[in-house]
Amino acid sequence: MSENDQPWWKGATIYQIYPRSFADSNGDGVGDLQGIIDRLDHVASLNVDAIWLSPFFTSPMKDFGYDVADYCGVDPLFGTIDDFDRLVAVAHARGLKLIIDQVYSHTSDAHDWFRQSRESKIEPKADWYVWADPKPDGSPPNNWQAVFGGPSWEWDGRRQQYYMHNFLASQPDLNVRNKEVQDALLDAARFWLERGVDGFRLDAINFAIHDADLTDNPPSGLDMSRVTRPFDMQHHIHNMSQPEIPDFLERVRNLLDEYEGSFSVAEVVGPDPVPEMKAFTEGGRRLHSAYNFDFLYARTLTPARVRRSLEQWSGEAGEGWPSWAFSNHDAPRAVSRWASADFRKQAADLLILLLLSLRGNAFIYQGEELGLPQGHVAFEHLQDPEAIANWPRTLGRDGARTPMPWERHSAQAGFSESDPWLPVDRAQQALAVNSQKDAASTLNLTRALVKFRQTSPALRVGDIEFLEAPREILAFHRKHGGDQILCVFNLTEEDVQLPAALKPTGPVFATEAGLSEDAYSVSDTLGPWSGFWART
Incomplete structure (x- = not known):
């Protein structure tokens, strides 16, 4: 395609x-x-x-x-x-x-569905939420814990059952x-x-x-x-x-x-x-x-x-x-x-x-x-x-x-x-x-950058091929048809030596460059938190 x-x-x-x-x-x-x-x-x-x-x-x-x-x-x-x-x-x-x-x-729990579901076990929406009986000792049905803290179960006096909530107690889980x-x-x-x-x-x-x-x-x-x-x-x-x-x-x-x-x-x-x-x-x-x-x-x-x-x-x-x-x-x-x-x-x-x-x-x-x-x-x-x-x-x-x-x-x-x-x-x-x-x-x-990406099939939908690089550098090609972009990044707060194999040979679009192609010549080092795209 x-x-x-x-x-x-x-x-x-x-x-x-x-x-x-x-x-x-x-x-x-x-x-x-x-x-x-x-x-x-x-x-x-x-x-x-x-x-x-x-x-x-x-x-x-x-x-x-x-x-x-x-x-x-x-x-x-x-x-x-x-x-x-x-x-x-x-x-x-x-x-x-x-x-x-x-x-x-x-x-x-303010949703009408829940209000109806909690009324009784025979309401038309009784099974629209996750309800369960307590254990014989009255404790919750199992050990599940909620994202925001505490058990995933809240007792409801009307249904005489627990309802499940993965998040807040006021957020009952749908069935x-x-x-x-x-x-x-x-x-x-x-x-x-x-x-x-x-x-x-x-x-x-x-x-x-x-x-x-x-x-x-x-x-x-x-x-x-x-x-x-x-x-x-x-x-x-x-x-x-x-x-x-x-x-x-x-x-x-x-x-x-x-x-x-x-x-x-x-x-x-x-x-x-x-x-x-x-x-x-x-x-x-x-x-x-x-x-x-x-x-x-x-x-x-x-x-x-x-x-x-x-x-x-x-x-x-x-x-x-x-x-x-x-x-x-x-x-x-x-x-x-x-x-x-x-x-x-x-x-x-x-x-x-x-x-x-x-x-x-x-x-x-x-x-x-x-x-x-x-x-x-x-x-x-x-x-x-x-x-x-x-x-x-x-x-x-x-x-x-x-x-x-x-x-x-x-x-x-x-x-x-x-x-x-x-x-x-x-x-x-x-x-x-x-x-x-x-x-x-x-x-x-x-x-x-977003505008540039819109014009580049490689960046928008292309394949990705990672390249060998020093531990501090991330480098890969994006490719689609005749469009190929070399992407290189220094993810550290130190200058990093750029290997010769990663130096671009075509137009460059870089974070340090006033943002236009051809406006930046990549040196032998990449500065802290810097990178570039280059057509190859």
Whole structure:
């Protein structure tokens, strides 16, 4: 298949918007849909293919929208369904596709489905959630632990049973084994497809189905001195990652195939996600792509780590298509995890170059194009229940969710006219959009790199071939037809000698070069956190 015959999503660059923190149009301190519309010119200027929009659905917001109370409703905090329809129209007018989150593993306990399910064991929706009787001593049905701490079971006095929750107690798990539940979820998906969305990101989809026998999970061998929560002390082979999940995903794909050009990407969580990622995207019958936390939770970035992750996707017949992210709303920002403060600018530039070099789709999280570090949020301002529960052992998620800085000198960084739901970090505000007008800014580098990738079949859909290099250097070729790009990166904070075999012979596009081809002559050394693309 030629590059021109590829679907739009293959090799796409997708920009993640976390609505609460992107732009506030009505001055209540919380970002909203109209705020996104007002700032779409910025997104379009990045030359990306699509937007991934995190949840905006009706919700009590105990997990900030990932606890859905109405799959087909827009929470008033974010606006109205008419606002959403305008967002779709305006995005499409700017050439941007729009994909939205779908949360299929659980709902809020405020969802009408759960209210009906808990009424009695004979209600029509009695089996729509995971219910179980207590053990003879009254304790929970098994030893499963929740992600946010404590047992995965909550006692319900009305049903006189426990219900399961992999996350907060206010997020009861759906019984996705039940075909009626699957039908209801697909009906909700169709509702949004009919409104013009271009696809879905399926949140934590490997949590969607549980072991029907409720078998205890075995211990992981870790102890509390090495982890922050009991969840990490188990191998989660029974409360998630069940073999029936791909069958449900085939139903999801059948629906998506009714809508030309639609796209789906799975979020896969766990210590060994690649087999599930491949199973979820296998053979063109399931989802289009999947991404995991290989990089999102990694404390260091090395050539060996990158190579290990990428080489798990060989491109063999029937294999799905990977997606990659270095930062998102759940993970501390990459430049803070991987680079010291003295090298943040160089690292931010290099990481954009690297992300856009990888074989697969590239997800850029809002603010990544500015080089934002992790935001500082004092304990008294924390909102994230996980961060509060595990303080100070974990950075939590709030620091990745601080308001987008639009203006360097306004009181709230141009995000809102009032105090925002999370405080503005002044170190981030110094990197505001309106302060990055210089050609060498991270923002303008991102624009240029994404545009370059769009014109290069090798970078967008080509094969990847890793090259021999010193331990500190990552080097590979991307190839498609007659297009070949040499990609070389120094992932350290020291100068590194560049082997003669890796010196480019053609036009160069480098992070140290004012961003245009032919503008940079590669020397015998690569500076700290620097790299280049070169046509060969």
